[in-house]
């Protein structure tokens with residue numbers, strides 16, 4: 075019988091050591107990694123015939139838009155739901171993202187991504203979520219096109235996994251948070267608070283920690299031009315530094 | 325000093341985040357609970373767009389027309405004052421999203437662009453590429469993060485809501501919830517609770533377009549504690565979903581709006597590739613049956629037409645349950661720009677390219693029009709909903725509010741495309757304001773609710789967990805969910821029949837019993853996903869019974885609820901004024917007399933108890949049947 079074979083790195087809780095287990099499921103056309111993991115959890119028996127605890131992993135949308143199901147598949151960080159089994163070499167090796175603390179099996183704690191978004195002030199300051207009887211200023215279709223690319227970041231963590239500068243101990247905010255600054259700074263009223271955001275990424279853990287290795291942009295499942303954003307921010311920071319020197323903060 | 329009043333909001337989709345903002349802005353402390361990081365909520369899946377009348381396309385579109393389309397589209401079953409207010413406030417709401425930084429697609433002049441969506445004749449849908457829901461959610465997510473950094477909102481992510489805590493007067497004074505990492509169950513005090521837990525598509529298992537968070541479990545839990553469900557028999561089946569084992573993936577209605585055509589080969593045995601089948605051998609059934617709307621007929625009409633072509637006429641592609649959705653005649657550059665996200669999904673998950681090859685699709689459970697019953701206060705002067713009334717979006721349990729897809733508010737018997745991102749956001753805003761009003765009028769002190777009320781509820785929930793962990797039955801929760809999905813979609817689905825529904829209700833009771841004899845097969849209780857899953861599954865089965873019982877009770881066809889035996893069809897080739905048409909109109913009005921009423925389901929000893937409430941029809945009197953020819 076044709077099968078799909080997996081090797082899965084497992085860990086029972088944050089403090090216990092990891093170990094590997096192998097599973098096989100009957101081949102079916104059209105499987106993605108999430109749908110295959112669903113078959114495994116229904117009947118978690120290893121290749122050796124041992125009944126084990128089901129593999130824990132994260133997923134929600136199954137359409138590559140919620141960012142939940144990131145894991146390392148055959149060595150590459152990517153979304154499990156949009157990875158078709160037919161495109162993979164077997165046995166398929168599944169590991170949790172290594173840059174975040176493991177919670178259990180393939181689940182990791184990515185709360186740092188969200189606290190870094192706070193650190194860089196990735197929001198637009200509005201007076202309140204009530205009606206002010208007008209919208210924001212117009213945006214040209216060209217500017218929209220650029221901005222839209224960045225607004226699709228789903229905080230999946232793949233770029234951080236690939237980035238050599240981002241790590242367990244380092245406090246570098248990582249490519250996605252930087253790209254969020256690029257996006258907020260481009261909003262017609264978001265630019266009013268550009269200085270605060272730039273100062274946030276001029277501090278420790280900010281832009282200067284990026285070694286320009288370009289790994290991030292290669293793995294982003296949303297093809298977000300992270301290094302372009304980093305380049306643009308570099309120029310914005312240069313200008314900002316000149317302004318700061320002249321004592322002319324906006 | 326008086327303690328600041330505290331509000332618990334459960335759910336971080338559009339509904340929950342909007343309500344959180346408005347409660348926090350009113351100066352009350354918010355604790356926000358979600359199954360996972362709120363940014364991953366199901367709202368991100370919405371592709372197509374959100375409706376608001378801007379009339380920037382020279383079509384003389386109007387808010388009134390939006391209101392009429394919504395009410396008629398819902399077969400007049402929605403209470404009309406809230407719908408009126410929603411359509412009026414839609415443009416302001418979109419402008420607020422724009423201020424938050426949402427990247428709406430632009431015209432050459434830099435204005436928000438509009439597109440056409442099913443069931444309407446004017447362009448009224450704003451969109452952000454083809455990932456509108458994602459962009460809208462990120463807009464409010466950012467603002468919530470800002471409020472969080474100011475200390476006004478606290479997040480409890482990876483906590484699952486389990487039950488309400490009610491005081492001696494049966495007023496809601498808090499909740500119990502389970503930490504999904506440790507499985508610890510705790511109680512939390514609150515002066516008011518807002519439920520914004522989303523839809524219930526997972527009751528249809530893998531035959532749904534919904535994310536895994538859309539189980540309806542949270543709503544079903546409060547239902548068992550006394551809250552009413554309303555109109556749950558109305559479930560929208562999206563006509564154009566791509567087939568899959570884990571879920572069916574939606575091909576947005578925008579595909580039809582932008583010019584996509586639905587067809588089947590005249591001969592189901594035709595073995596040619598679809599692109600090789602010449603025009604004269606194709607059957608464009610929507611265009612032929614509904615000449616004026618063609619491929620943009622509303623969803624229920626399209627779903628039933630596909631069902632008819634496949635089941636009655638046996639014309640499914642290759643004899644299977646599928647038809648073609650074709651974009652190949654359109655300009656590739658144009659659709660690439662307008663429909664990038666759905667093209668992407670199809671390429672990614674099906675391995676084929678819709679630019680060169682028609683997509684294979686079939687109807688799938690998509691949106692629950694029904695949900696928790698919520699109140700509104702009518703503003704006599706405007707005819708809409710009274711702004712800032714504490715009755716708006718209040719459930720029948722005092723202190724408990726509901727908003728977003730888990731309520732039943734705005735769509736009547738059917739929802740127009742791109743109207744639910746609107747209702748989720750609008751209802752969230754209204755619910756937040758209503759809760760602020762409720763708290764301002766609240767006299768009693770939360771600390772006077774005795775502690776044992778909380779402790780008892782925690783103990784009850786712990787006992788449920790323990791019995792599941794200890795259970796060594798023969799049933800597998802994942803297999804049961806699969807069975808539930810097949811049962812619901814085949815027997816409580818697009819087309820319904822009373823005998824079949826009766827059987828379905830019996831089978832659901834049996835499924836519920838089986839779900840108590842579960843074997844979790846799991847020893848590790850840390851981040852144990854099977855336990856939470858099984859608890860949700862049990863709720864979904866109970867919810868399935870509510871849906872089926874409501875469907876059985878409603879003996880008519882209305883909107884998405886369709887019983888062929890009771891269908892009143894417009895006699896062919898007749899129009900208003902013709903005697904045959906007027907006879908039909910009379911029959912339709914008689915049917916309204918009997919059935920134009922809201923279904924209420926409350927939890928009884930042995931199952932759902934069904935009753936009815938009148939509908940507020942003060943905005944648009946039901947004189948005109950829907951007619952999409």
Ligand SMILES: Cc1cc2nc3c(=O)[nH]c(=O)nc-3n(C[C@H](O)[C@H](O)[C@H](O)COP(=O)(O)OP(=O)(O)OC[C@H]3O[C@@H](n4cnc5c(N)ncnc54)[C@H](O)[C@@H]3O)c2cc1C
Pocket residue numbers: 334335336337338339340357358359360362365366367368369370371372373374375456457483484485486520521522523533534535537538541542574690691727728729730741742743744745746748
């Ligand atoms: C594929 C798809 C495409 C769609 N496209 C469109 C469109 O183009 N236009 C449109 O108008 N509508 C569209 N819709 C519908 C629309 O997306 C939804 O109706 C809307 O987003 C629902 O928002 P919500 O806030 O009610 O719930 P959700 O976004 O589902 O959020 C629910 C929240 O509740 C939380 N939650 C659930 N249960 C619990 C619990 N027990 N404890 C704690 N937290 C809990 C979850 O964590 C989540 O944060 C689409 C739907 C689908 C399925």
Ligand code: SF4
Pocket residue numbers: 236237238239240248249283284285286287288289290291300301304
């Ligand atoms: S360019 Fe390199 S160092 Fe900089 S963020 Fe990307 S991967 Fe990291």
Ligand code: SF4
Pocket residue numbers: 226227228229230231232233234249250253293294295296297298300
């Ligand atoms: S930038 Fe791309 S890889 Fe990084 S978190 Fe966002 S979506 Fe994921």
Ligand code: FES
Pocket residue numbers: 132133134135136137138139140141142143144153154155156
């Ligand atoms: S499950 Fe949402 S991105 Fe994969």
